[in-house]
Amino acid sequence: MNKFAGYGFNKSHAAAYALVAYQTAYLKANYPVEFMAASMTFELGNTDKLNVFRQELARMGIPLLTPDINRSHSEFSVEVLPDGQGKAIRYALGAIKNVGSSAMEALVQEREENGAFCSLSDLAQRLDRA
Structure with missing residues (x-):
């Protein structure tokens, strides 16, 4: 033994x-784009690790799209580029420093239920202030 x-x-x-x-x-x-989006979501709160992933995306030739309140989700997501030019990763709203994931989930839910935000005042009126 x-x-x-x-x-x-x-x-x-x-x-x-x-x-x-x-x-x-x-x-x-x-599945490089999907794999990297999932890996980045796993490290959502670790900005140092996200920077390493950003460098790996650049090395792999995978575009990282900026955060957008009308397109981003609370986690990293995969988007098909226009004209069939491949796929890209959309930056997660929940990964923005000093922004809570639950607040971003509420923003995404509001956007999905009532459509895109058309202005900053529209955003402020439609979101819960609490």
């Missing part, structure tokens, strides 16, 4: 980590 404990635990974990590494590599290679 003692001899097995010296290598058995490590081997079983190495196999599990290898499977996760294979799945991660497959997703990044075959």
Whole structure:
């Protein structure tokens, strides 16, 4: 038993980590835009990590679109570029510093229920002030 404990635990974990590494590599290679959007959403509150992802997007040639109250979601999302020029990632409203995710979820819900915001005063009138 003692001899097995010296290598058995490590081997079983190495196999599990290898499977996760294979799945991660497959997703990044075959669904790069979706994979990066999900990875960035996972690190939503970590601005240092988001900067690393932004650099990786530039290296991969994937556009990162600016936040837009009429298009962004509270999490990072994938958008199809006009004229079928591929896909891009839209910056998450919830990733903006000092802006709460729950407030951005409420903004997105209001936009989906009542249409796009047409002005700053329209935005201020339609959102709950609390």
